[in-house]
Amino acid sequence: MEKYTEKVMEHFQNPRNVGEIPDADGVGTVGNPACGDIMKLFIKVKDGKIVDAKFKTFGCGAAIATSSMVTELVIGKTIEEALTISKATVAEALGGLPPQKMHCSNLAADALKVAIDEYKAKSGGKKEEEK
Amino acid sequence: MEKYTEKVMEHFQNPRNVGEIPDADGVGTVGNPACGDIMKLFIKVKDGKIVDAKFKTFGCGAAIATSSMVTELVIGKTIEEALTISKATVAEALGGLPPQKMHCSNLAADALKVAIDEYKAKSGGKKEEEK
Amino acid sequence: MKRKVYMDYASTTPVRPEVAEAMIPYIKEEFGNPQSLHSFGDKPKQAVDEARVKVAELIGALQEEIYFTSSGTESDNFALKGIALAHQKKGKHIITSEIEHHAVLHSAKSLEKLGFEVTYVPVDKFGLIDPQQVRSAIRKDTILVSIVHASNEVGTIEPIEEISKVVKEAGVIFHTDALQTAGTIPVSVNALGVDLMSLAAHQFYGPKGVAAIYIRKGIRITPFIDGGVQENGRRAGTENVPAIAGMGKACELAKSEIPGRVEALTKLRDKFIQGLLSKIEHAYLNGHPTKRLPGNVNISFEYIEGESMLLFLNIEGVAASSGSACTSRALKASHVLTAMGVPPEIAQGSLLFSLGAGNSVEDIDYVCQILPPIVERLRKMSPLYEEASKAGKGK
């Protein structure tokens, strides 16, 4: 089998930001058990900046490491900046992923987008209300 | 490859009765170069008995050994006795032959039959004349 | 140094020192070609002949019914494709099962592309095949039934003797893939009633690169690898003499040691299963509780995924495998567990510990000690476990 990079293994063994944010501003869940990976990403937003992010993941080493990496990448970023994070960004930040892991197990960027969409929908809603 | 028996190798290395009988009473030639074996068997007959036999053979170890063995078997035998010598008799006398050698390279008994036929034709002819 | 625990014997086994010793002369000195007319081929030929006798003795066959190949996969391909091509005039229907190794399944798929029709009989929740289902799958144009003797994943031992009765009654040729059983448990081609059997040395302390196929005398088969006259014209290619000699030795050792091996492994297996199930909740044994390979421990740990468990186990020095999608290139959960009706999320959490000669009670205790915290750690990370806890299922 293709091996994981050291960085992947480091994040897999010591994942950052595992957990939930009870009053999250956005939650993104992607994947399903049939394909082997489910990722749930929570974000907390303040003044257009992601101030906290947490995840829960069911999946392989790559799924866990990419989840961890995404939370690390987004914390402190604006929503706009966060939206530029792609699967490729995450894989690159981890020093690469084995080819067969590039798609299925590299869902964290997708989860992030879903979480941001949810946040936008909510806050957009709020803004509408505020108007 | 299947190996030859010791007896085959002994006859192959020290073939008995190699040569020709210039005034032979019967000569049998069988085989052809395409199949790899040609055998020429000479017999000398006196009073219905084979008193001498010689051979020349182009062919593999089995062809040479069976030729040698046939000459040994027939010398001293009556024509009738000699006619009972079959391929199986020769193979047996040599302690067996590898399966793929049983047909092509075991021509000596055939050569003997041809030689005896020739002898019979000639002597039959003579007998006719004598009558 | 960290403890090293190998529990992946179903994948491949170490080579016994006696086997290595049997091979090395044919690597270093006796390099001749067994097909040679000259004496450099004598000892290599003798080695191949003797190995053939030993393989035959292990499975109760005649030596002329044994043909050497390069892998279990090749033996399986030969069986399916060779019988299909030789008997296609009689019919183009083949029966196999849903839990076969890919070597059989993908050969069957290739035959489908060549116009053959294949029926895949199902299994029950233990992975068992019902002989009656085989019977009802047989048609007039069925030419071959191929059923695995024991699945390499869940270890369920199939009722081959009963299946073979059904198949024989119908006058159909019967192949069994015995990769996991030959050399591991007692196997006799006549008691099982099979016409063809695949077995591979690297599954029972023999070398890689060599396997065999048993073909009952009188069975017509089209060669799979065409070329020279080796293996009586049925499998061409210069013989892998050292590996064949090694396979002979492995068979000889297996023949005398199987009873002891089975007893020891069965004990270890049951202790291990009990240990894991008692220490870890939401864990389920996959496969049959008793009709299973002596060394097979296949357990699903709910809410978490196999590869991540394997990675942590590996960090602790333990080698095992899993039926999870992430550990397969196809990125699908084990087709065997799926055929048994195991739901995907539970199939994803399966671990296969396959035990063998090198394992001790200490190994079992070690894994029973390190696995629970791994499972706990991953469950804490798992959104499924969280949901189940909320729903009152997890604790």
Next chain:
Amino acid sequence: MKRKVYMDYASTTPVRPEVAEAMIPYIKEEFGNPQSLHSFGDKPKQAVDEARVKVAELIGALQEEIYFTSSGTESDNFALKGIALAHQKKGKHIITSEIEHHAVLHSAKSLEKLGFEVTYVPVDKFGLIDPQQVRSAIRKDTILVSIVHASNEVGTIEPIEEISKVVKEAGVIFHTDALQTAGTIPVSVNALGVDLMSLAAHQFYGPKGVAAIYIRKGIRITPFIDGGVQENGRRAGTENVPAIAGMGKACELAKSEIPGRVEALTKLRDKFIQGLLSKIEHAYLNGHPTKRLPGNVNISFEYIEGESMLLFLNIEGVAASSGSACTSRALKASHVLTAMGVPPEIAQGSLLFSLGAGNSVEDIDYVCQILPPIVERLRKMSPLYEEASKAGKGK
């Protein structure tokens, strides 16, 4: 002890000590499966990867273009059957030659049974194939041309570069069976312009049980052995790690040593040919005088048969082979000599001495000394020689 002279290197070669040393750790210790997720598979996987690089380097290919198989025969079967099945929609016509190894010829015959059509291009009296004859054999529905790089019997080196130009012009896939050349003389897949190439370790001081096939990037091929995901899904079956490691080492050695080997063997070869032809009458060199493998000495001795010469040579400790009918199970004279127009009785008297690393000038002198009396002895027994003498041809 009697002198032992091995002159059958075209059949198989001894394993170099360095190669054996490269293999043994993977037999004795590093037994893991390269496909494993756990660390027992790490070193075996690395060994396979490294060997792949070395094979690639030997023939100027990319590592991802190299696939390991179990024998040259398997590589040839894979090439012919794999390309035929993958491209049959384009056409069902294949071109090969009359002097191929049985691995290619019998694969072609099998494809004929599956509905493919095969053209066998002829050779001239030296065993050379004319590129123009290949050109005129190419049709619209031709999907593959397979031509041996050098015949293992007569050693004639074919003009593969010129043939490949013709084949490429027509947009057809080109395979060469390089069993006798790769590892023996310089071989480059790009210089030759081939799409597929078979090579086997046991032909150049590597182990038996392993070979390779080069498949140019982008060439579609149907797997021959179906099953797991090994070899990038193109050749299933647990990898023969020790043998693969050995093949890697043999390629590495060959790469640096080929120039020296070629020079030394060519000298020996020419001395040997001259020696035999000058000492024995009615003897003819088979194959091309200069476009031939460095170690190949194939000579026909008229009026006598090959097997009986081999037996006497073997008694004197000399191992060689022959194209005579009696040394083939098919009981037909060499199809290669026959294709070259050699009459049967002269083909029957052919001897092939294939020289290699272990041979010295002393070996040559020894054979030049013992062979003439053997020939004389057999000729005295030969009815053909007698007739020829009478006709004034023999002496």
